[in-house]
Structure formats: C-alpha cells, structure tokens
Amino acid sequence: MGQMYTDLHLTNMLRGLSVDISSALVDTGALYLCVTEAVAAQLGFDPEECTTKTVTLADGHQRLVPWIAPIMIAFANRTYATEALVLGDEPLMGVLPIEAMDLVVDARKQVITVNPAHPNEAVYKAK
Numbered sequence: 001m002g003q004m005y006t007d008l009h010l011t012n013m014l015r016g017l018s019v020d021i022s023s024a025l026v027d028t029g030a031l032y033l034c035v036t037e038a039v040a041a042q043l044g045f046d047p048e049e050c051t052t053k054t055v056t057l058a059d060g061h062q063r064l065v066p067w068i069a070p071i072m073i074a075f076a077n078r079t080y081a082t083e084a085l086v087l088g089d090e091p092l093m094g095v096l097p098i099e100a101m102d103l104v105v106d107a108r109k110q111v112i113t114v115n116p117a118h119p120n121e122a123v124y125k126a127k
Helices: 037-042 095-100
Strands: 004-012 018-026 033-035 051-056 062-075 078-086 103-106 111-114
Touching: 004 111, 018 037, 033 062, 037 078, 078 095, 095 103
Parallel strands: 033 078
Antiparallel strands: 004 018, 004 062, 051 062, 062 078, 103 111
C-alpha cells in the first residue's frame, strides 16, 4: 500500500478534551486506532492508570499496552466512537475506524476520502 497520512480530530468523550492530529498513518493492515503517549496525555488519559490489552505487533511479538476509551474520532463529515491503543511513535488509523466511518482508501493516489457512494453519511454493512 505504501505510506499514507491523514488529518484526524480526536476527543476524549468523558472529559471533552480534544486534539488535532495533522498526520496520522493510515494502515489497512492494522485494526485499531493507535495514539502516542503524548496524544493520550493531551486527551487527559494517564497511560499508567489505564486498562491494558495484549496486542500482537507486525513482527509477531506480543506486548501489553494501555487502552484508552471512549474516544470520538472525526474525519471530514464522519465520526466514530471508539477506543485507542497507546502504542508507537506516531498516531495510526487502522481498518476498524476506516470501515466504521465508511471511508475509501485509494492506495494509488495515496488519499483517504469519504465513500463517494455515500457522501453525506456513513452507510454500514449489516451482513
């Protein structure tokens, strides 16, 4: 796919704290939203006090990482209430928020957009 980046707006739904991400890596090989420790702190989360989840990294190793929630992720005219893993040195948007917001990834053009078949709102696949 190559590397592709996008802008996101994240909000801690409990505390109302928000942060704009100017270049989140879009990775269709990853599942979740991942944020750095600095972003988690800006959202008002203390990773030392958060629940943890065991994740399997791309190299096959497993690691225990902080899990923060609830977070509202916003892209264009779409939003999605989700959780995030506190992991890595750059924010990353995986396939779950991409699918939930009905976004389209164009690897050739290196862009992510709202689904042109549903420009006004996300349409979900129920089966």
